[in-house]
Amino acid sequence: MSNDFMSPQTNEDYLALLRQGVEVWNAWKAHHPDIRPNLSFATGKGVAIQGAKLSGVDLSRANLSQADLSKADLIGANLSEAYLSEAYLSEADLIGANLTAADLRNADLISANLIGANLNNIYLSGADLTKANLSGADLVGAKLIGAKLSGTNLSGANLSGANLSGAHLVGANLRGTNLKGANCSQANLRGVNLQRCKAFNTDFHQAIFTAACLEDWHINSGTNLAEVICEYVYLQTNQHERCPHQGTFAPGEFTRVFQVPLETVNLTFRNGIDWQAFFAAFQACQVQDGSNILTIQSLENRPDGVLTIRIAIPIDANRLEVEHFLNREYDAQLEVIDKDYRYQLQVKYEQVATYRQQSANLTEILQRLAEKTVNPAQTINVEARRLVEPLTPYPSNQGESMENCPSGNSAIAPAYTLEQKQRLTDTATKIQKLLQQLDQTYPTNTPLEKQRVVIEVLERIEQNPMLKASVVEGLKGVQTEVLKELIDHPLVNVLLAALEEYQTIH
Known part of the structure; x- marks a missing residue:
């Protein structure tokens, strides 16, 4: 490559220029700020380009595994589907970069700047993002299994549907983060800031919550807090309003205190209940809903005879529609049972009439018996x-002796x-x-x-x-x-x- 900084023509040319060293690359980039180099599908495994100016560069589907990109300028770069497994990106600037579906498993992203980056469906399992800044980043469906996120700034990030199972988030900032449907089971959330975090339908099974801040966090009945490990939490920021005020939660107490009950439909029966009709309506609703997860949560029989049945329904179900369907189906089943009862009653009436006629005949027989005079x-x-x-x-032959006949019975x-x-x-x-x-x-x-x-x-x-x-x-x-x-x-x-x-x- 000549020193007149002529523009490379192909991605192989760009890769050759990059291999000449960071100084050569950065000098060329400074003279051609409007050119967006295309290094897509390039193979630069293990290349050392610390501090390289790669902003706006197209590195989609490039193989940069084990490459050293620490402190590199990758602002707005296209790294979608790039292979960066075990790459070094510590302190790299990736503001607004596109890393959709990129593979950064076990990568080093310590203190990296990923503000507003697109990390949809990215693979970050085992990656080290300690003290990285992912504020406002899009991490929908991201794979962060076992990732290190201690002290990481995830405020305002979208982690809906992400998998953070077993992740290490000690002291992380998740203020206003969207965790809807995320898997945080067995994650370490000690001291994490969950202020105004949206955790609808999030799985926190066996997660560690000790010293977490839960001010104005949003959860619902689908949020799983089963077997959460927690000694205490703070209900306000800056470690204010400790809960419990003294001591620690007993095993299972955190779950009992914070678990939101399921959505329920209350059915009230003021004049008794036909259980056959109710269970038929209940089964019909299960089939109609298609979920088969309707459950009877409780029965309340008040002293005035009013019976209330509480039915737990799916979180995303329309409560009013379920209630109307159950009531409508119950009434329909009552009509079916009533018709069947009337039919059986008619049959019973006919049987009674037959019985009465037979009884009359038998009574006549007994009366005739009673009128007979019995001769002792x-x-x-x-x-x-x-x-x-x-x-x-008995002998029919007149010649036989009557002595062989039973006496008195001839x-x-x-x-x-x-x-x-x-x-x-x-x-x-x-x-x-x-x-x-x-x-x-x-x-x-x-x-x-x-x-x-x-x-x-x-x-x-x-x-x-x-x-x-x-x-x-x-x-x-x-x-x-x-x-x-x-x-x-x-x-x-x-x-x-x-x-x-x-x-x-x-």
């Missing part, structure tokens, strides 16, 4: 007449076919089982209670078409008295009397 001489002693073969056909003991005996046995088994089931539910101590059990037996026979058909078929052409030998139950006599009338009706 005709009463049969069951123990005395127990048959050796109750269902064995007039009432007809011969039965094998099919009749089988039907009688099946019928007796079913009635026996039904009586045993009812024994578990109904008492039989009084005559009225016994009558109720008998009525219930007949009702169940009526209500079960298959059982009814079986009983009617089993009683065809036989005397109900024979069932006494097959049914072992204290109510058998009362039941058989009713079955006689039942047999007559059917």
Whole structure:
């Protein structure tokens, strides 16, 4: 390159000029203040250009990793997507510079001046920004994991959505900083100034807050203060109004004092509540919202009978819309339940009418039984007449001796076919089982209670078409008295009397 300071033509020419040394470069730059050199995509790894005049230079996507740019003038320079990993930029002047998506991981930016710089989505994890000035800088989505920011000025900076997890911010100034949605979990915020800081939905999980200033800071229910480590804070600047006034916070006390409760919707029920309708409306709201994070926070049942249900809703949800939806859906569910209840009630009315008709028929049977005159001489002693073969056909051959016939029963003991005996046995088994089931539910101590059990037996026979058909078929052409030998139950006599009338009706 000649000493007449002719302008380079390509970025390689500019890079060659820069490699000649800072003095040569700065001299050329002084003679050509209006030229904005293009060093984009240049490769200058490890280049030493301390104090170089690079203001307005285009270094986008350049590879300057491990380069020494300390005290360099990079005001307004374009370093977007530049690779500056482990570069030295201490005391560099980067006012208004564009470092969008640049990679400065583990870079040295101690005392660097980044006022108003564009650091959107920049990678600064592990970088040292101790005492750097980032006032008013745009750090939206910046990656500052484990970065060193002690004494750093971040006042008025925009760190929304930034990741500062594990960052070291002891004594940093975040006055008026926007931390909305930022991740500050496990960050060290000891002595940090958070005056008028906007920390909506910010994650401070397990962060250290001891001696931080919280004057007029802004948080909401989405701000996570779980397991914050804090001995005390100041509620005014210059270490005024210590909280607590004496001693230190107990474990978890800071969270209880400063955590903002979730947004809530209050539903009031003055005339009782239908829980089925409420839970249906609650589930419908979950589906409508799509978040599935609605939760019942509390129930308050006042002495005057008014019930209030507090429901926690998402932070960004419209409280009035959620409240109106729940009330509207609750009323709609009540109508559905009411219609179903009316239908069931109508069915019940029809069942009651059927029951009353059946009861009337059974009452008629019992009345007819009561009107009968019982002849004691005709009463049969069951123990005395127990048959050796109750269902064995009586001899039909007139030549047989009557001595083999059961004494005294020849007039009432007809011969039965094998099919009749089988039907009688099946019928007796079913009635026996039904009586045993009812024994578990109904008492039989009084005559009225016994009558109720008998009525219930007949009702169940009526209500079960298959059982009814079986009983009617089993009683065809036989005397109900024979069932006494097959049914072992204290109510058998009362039941058989009713079955006689039942047999007559059917």
